[in-house]
Amino acid sequence: MTGSKFAGLKAMRERRAQEVEETADQAGTPAAxxxxxxxxxxxxxxxxxxDYQQVTVLLHGQTYLEARKRLLDExxxxxxxxxxxxDAWLKT
Structure with missing residues (x-):
């Protein structure tokens, strides 16, 4: 078993990249x-x-619901x- 559960995917991706490079080399064009x-x-x-501080507040459920509805419209x-x-309150 491999060390990473994604090791198989990584190996597939690396093989695909190598195939693309080989195909480009055979065609004489640079790889995309x-x-x-x-x-x-x-x-x-x-x-x-x-600049922001996370806080927790307790609001009445109905008030919060109505505010969210109106804010969605805006x-x-x-x-x-x-x-x-x-901000408005602090300026008073």
């Missing part, structure tokens, strides 16, 4: 350049942004609304 790879995983968001997040409200 690989397409640029997309970054793996999610794009960075608020959680990884040092294409905004609950965090944006709370941030706007707190």
């Amino acid at each position: 350049p690989e397409e640029p790879r997309r970054p793996v995983g999610r794009p960075p968001g608020k959680r990884s942004n040092p 294409r905004k997040e609950v965090s944006e609304l709370i941030n706007e409200l707190l």
Whole structure:
């Protein structure tokens, strides 16, 4: 048994790459350049942004539900609304 559960897939991919290179060498043409790879995983968001702080609040369920419904129509997040409200409150 191999050390990694993906070792077989890696070996298949390496064989495929080698076959493509050999085919290109036999045809006398350079191998096609690989397409640029997309970054793996999610794009960075608020959680990884040092300007944001995660907090927990307790809201009435019905109030939160109604706010979420309205925010969906406006294409905004609950965090944006709370941030706007707190900023306005702090300016008073």
